[in-house]
Amino acid sequence: MSRVQLEIFFGMILITITGAILIFLGINEEQRMAEFDKFQAAQKIEVGAELYEINCRGCHGLQGEGVLGLAPPLNDAYFFNGRLAEVGWQGDLEDYIIATVSTGRQVSTRPEQYPGAGTPAMPTWSDRFGGPLRADQIEALAAFIINWEATAKGEVELAEIPSAIPGIEDLDDPLARGLALYNASGCAGCHAITGISVGAVGPDLTTIGTTAAARVEGYTAEEYIRESIINPSAYIVEGYDDLMLKTFVETISEGELDDLVAFLLAQE
Ligand code: HEC
């Protein structure tokens, strides 16, 4: 081979090697990007889970199992397979979740089963419409809910809002009865008390025994708390909407109410 031929020969080998390296890197880059996408999707679901815990769990249940007499399940097979057809939604499920959550729902479509908190049945969540959440947060919530599809059951067991709660009246201590009622009646899903519950739909009740006295002029702390439970719309705490359940007046007995009030008065 002449020198020129040799140079061409080695030049071509060099080009081939460079090309192979580039192809190799390119393939890896694709993999890297795919992994990054997966990581981002997982992060989104995690953010959604945190938001759900704070804002949605009080009505839709810890695992999206729904609460009879309050709000529908979001993790049953019907929500993923039948619900869009029932409401005549044209887009996909992600769009339906984002649209519904963003605007809230003024009136429940199934008022006998899931009346929600009255009017609106579900509050508006998007900050575009006066709610507390940004668009990316609502997308994260949708990702979290859609992630339930893989494990969605044919029929979920709805949590119930219990009326008479067996066992509670056997407790001797009124404060223990009050605590049990607080957990069993769904208060814990919407309210936080340090060390007891983390609900955030309504105000933190950790010091309600003290703050209640200053809420409404002429009311003692006890009178205020009692009315807050049986007639929640009478006074709306600043910064909150009228979202508390209105049915406790029917589902909680006089004696149970006394215990609940005593328990809340003791939260100072
Ligand atoms: C005050 C109680 C309440 C809270 C809090 C609440 N929801 Fe709802 N939600 C409802 C009710 C009531 C409906 C309407 C049910 C109907 O129309 O049959 C509903 C409907 C929905 C739907 C449509 C379900 C369907 O089958 O059509 C989605 C999705 C949803 N909520 C997600 C959320 C998310 C996410 C959050 C938290 C950011 C949330 N909800 C917080 C009460 C609530």
Ligand code: HEC
């Ligand atoms: C669906 C969510 C929800 C449930 C369930 C719920 N609450 Fe509330 N609660 C709220 C909201 C929202 C407010 C603030 C608006 C208002 O003043 O009505 C509130 C307000 C209160 C207040 C007044 C707090 C203050 O700082 O002045 C008390 C007391 C209270 N709730 C007790 C209870 C008890 C006891 C239960 C259970 C028997 C309960 N709530 C169940 C959402 C809820």
